Amino acid sequence: MxxxxxxxxxxxxxxxxxxxxxxxxxxxxxxxxxxxxxxxxxxxxxxxxxxxxxxxxxxxxxxxxxxxxxxxxxxxxxxxxxxxxxxxxxxxxxxxxxxxxxxxxxxxxxxxxxxxxxxxxxxxxxxxxxxxxxxxxxxxxxxxxxxxxxxxxxxxxxxxxxxxxxxxxxxxxxxxxxxxxxxxxxxxxxxxxxxxxxxxxxxxxxxxxxxxxxxxxxxxxxxxxxxxxxxxxDGVAPFGGPIRDSLSSEQRRGVAARLMPAIRGFVSGNQHMVGHFNDSETVLEFVNARDMEPLAALGTSCPDHFLRTKIRPLVVQFDPAKGNIDDVLTGLPDQVEAYRNDYAAYYERCKHNDSPALRDPNAVVYLIPGVGMITFAKDKATARISGEFYVNAINVMRGASAVSEYQGLPEQEAFDIEYWLLEEAKLQRMPKPKSLAGRVALVTGGAGGIGAATAERYLAEGACVVLADIDKDALKSTRENLSNRYGNDVVRSVFMNVTSEEAVAAAFADASVELGGVDILVSNAGIASSASIEETSLALWNKNMDILSTG
The missing domain is CATH 3.40.225.10 (Class II aldolase/adducin N-terminal domain)
Incomplete structure (x- = not known):
């Protein structure tokens, strides 16, 4: 200790x-x-x-x-x-x-x-x-x-x-x-x-x-x-102690790679969303614990927390011992709809005559036993920061429940903060998103001159970019250059041999874990595959993906 x-x-x-x-x-x-x-x-x-x-x-x-x-x-x-x-x-x-x-x-x-x-x-x-x-x-x-x-x-x-x-x-x-x-x-x-x-x-x-x-x-x-x-x-088991075991790091990323594009498809109805995955030790300790679900249901306490994360998360019904990812994906539409209905009911219970209109009813935070936490927001930085805020909430729940009894804010008080007219005015003052905000583009040949220039154009329009290339040194250099100018959050890179279906599928899986999926494929180095785009990517991006070719 x-x-x-x-x-x-x-x-x-x-x-x-x-x-x-x-x-x-x-x-x-x-x-x-x-x-x-x-x-x-x-x-x-x-x-x-x-x-x-x-x-x-x-x-x-x-x-x-x-x-x-x-x-x-x-x-x-x-x-x-x-x-x-x-x-x-x-x-x-x-x-x-x-x-x-x-x-x-x-x-x-x-x-x-x-x-x-x-x-x-x-x-x-x-x-x-x-x-x-x-x-x-x-x-x-x-x-x-x-x-x-x-x-x-x-x-x-x-x-x-x-x-x-x-x-x-x-x-x-x-x-x-x-x-x-x-x-x-x-x-x-x-x-x-x-x-x-x-x-x-x-x-x-x-x-x-x-x-x-x-x-x-x-x-x-x-x-x-x-x-x-x-x-x-000291000596108190956090959150009532573990009742589940974590999957291996590779297995956790595999589950996240399948879940994130599916969730992203549900939450991007009003605007495109970007995801963030966190499987840190702090998060895993919480999602594997006996008291995780009842604590999560109480909601967060500090106003700064729930303004970023909504009042409570959605707990995905994944069982790491069974590995029931197919069943989870089948039941995900009902889980998402149930969360939306619950959030809308919370709004109706607590609203005032002058309250702002109901905002996006989808969850921001998704907790997956044995795997970690996924957060979605309108851009990568906000998704990452929302996750950081929920880690703060986890730390608060750990401390409070170890020495006393944790309590979230009363529902009406939470609502009055979330839908505060002054908070709404602050939201209305925010600049309008750029034309490709929330979109994710994967650029093959991304370390080359044409690929890098294409990636930069997408970044300038607000998109996140995944650079894919077989030249590791050039890939590293291009990523560093673009990250320095546009920020680390919006640039990712994957080593990819476009002639290998396995490498292509792995690249899309990495993009899904890092950002939630891919919307736009820019093929500077044509992807060779006997399968369809959907099959090659293992259904890791949504059906409305734009496919662009520059050569």
Whole structure:
């Protein structure tokens, strides 16, 4: 247990040499980036950071206090200086006189642009009041797995007190917004000696008078929780213990290669989707466990989790001991339809008169016993990140169920986050997808000049590309070049001899595991096969595939 605990604890990434000469806003950026660089601290796009900085007012020339806080939709791990919203603290304080009560709190978001400092175009997020009203200079809000495991436990208030005493407070679940900002201010004023607060089913707030103090506080609080969870759960079988064995790595990929194109066909009705496969040790431990299905059915807790993964996953009825993949594929249409119906019923139960219309009712996360987890989204990066979020949820469920009883958010609360009008407005502001978004193109002869140029054109139009070639060195070079320019998520490569039916089938299987299937075949080096395209690919791509030939 001790060795395992040592690998879980966070090391400080603060480098005094690196920050020498930085101003307060630069220190905020540095702190944000090193916090966001570790997914054990917070997930992609999750959490936010802030600093109250003395600036020169461009109109009066006077020194005034300005809140620098992560802007809407940003990610603290990759944020740059232009990713922060900047707002006059004096005006943020003045907003209190306009607040009409919790039933009107959403209207406060419309006032935030009136508080903007220096006409900064970066939109302020709904979490801005949470940072503004904490009466400390530097504030961190993160979604560390160890903290959410406590926050999502049935007796989270008691556990927080047991672990931290008076050092860290606790607040009951409250949807992020203006009212929660006032709650945090009240807590701070009544508990001036506290270093932070755990928000039930949500995450952690910590603060300090300097950027370094705030960072150290965040890391230490997470480590205290991590150590306590490890000691309390030592000897406890995770998720009730295993009741299934994992297939071999090759067998897992084989099952995924058959499942992913089939699922992709079902979920791509409104727009083409891209898949991601994860068979990490963490995922396998969960999907093979006795309590996997009841825990999965409870749904996720932290709002950031279920906004990415939907409230709960679909558990595919695969039995690794029987290897019943044919039966699973036969029954998959009914499973998918049952999930859609359940999701639509959830929408009907919880919707309000002004709720946005029902969104895509298909699952995002698919759990397969003995095999792993598949996620689907409109692009590869989102599919991968959705999987990362569910891994966070798995870690939370492991910790909470080992020391207490895990609980998801109440259904209505989850719905009110998922179909929040402010969240809908954020979705509507997103840029429209490119013409080939969600499509997957396999380009044979992909390492050659024509193949590489063709692949680049598809990438420019938003497609994912699988480069296939027999020249391994050229294939590696071409992939690296395109990945550097378009991102690792959207470029894959497979070694393929087009004269071998077996090699062609293996290439399509690899493409299916990596991306979910193939829509477009660009044949620069003609595939020789006595079988039809469908037979050659072993039905690993959908019936509407476009087949293009360049020679």
């Amino acid at each position: 001790l060795k395992s605990l040592e690998t879980q604890l966070l090391d400080s990434r603060w480098d005094d040499t690196a920050v020498r000469g930085m101003c307060e806003s630069e220190l905020l950026l540095y702190r944000s980036n090193i916090l966001g660089s570790d997914k054990r601290v917070t997930n992609y796009g999750g959490g936010n950071t802030s600093a109250k900085v003395m600036e020169t007012d461009p109109l009066t020339g006077n020194k005034i206090e300005v809140l620098w806080v992560k802007g809407s939709g940003g990610d603290i791990g990759s944020i740059k200086m232009d990713g922060f919203a900047t707002l006059y603290m004096e005006k943020l304080q003045a907003l209190k006189s306009l607040y009409r009560g919790v039933e009107f709190e959403d209207e406060m978001v419309a006032y935030l642009p009136h508080c903007t400092f220096k006409l900064n175009p970066r939109a302020a997020s709904i979490d801005t009041p949470l940072h503004a009203y904490v009466p400390r200079t530097h504030v961190d809000h993160v979604h560390a797995d160890a903290i959410i495991a406590i926050a999502a436990s049935k007796n989270s208030k008691q556990l927080t007190q047991e672990i931290f005493g008076n050092r860290i407070g606790w607040l009951p679940w409250k949807k992020p917004g203006y009212e929660l900002g006032l709650w945090l201010e009240k807590f701070c004023l009544e508990n001036p000696g506290a270093d932070g607060v755990v928000l039930e089913s949500h995450g952690l707030f910590t603060w300090g008078d300097t950027a370094r103090e705030c960072y150290d506080q965040t890391i230490d609080v997470i480590n205290v929780a991590t150590k306590w969870l490890a000691e309390r759960s």
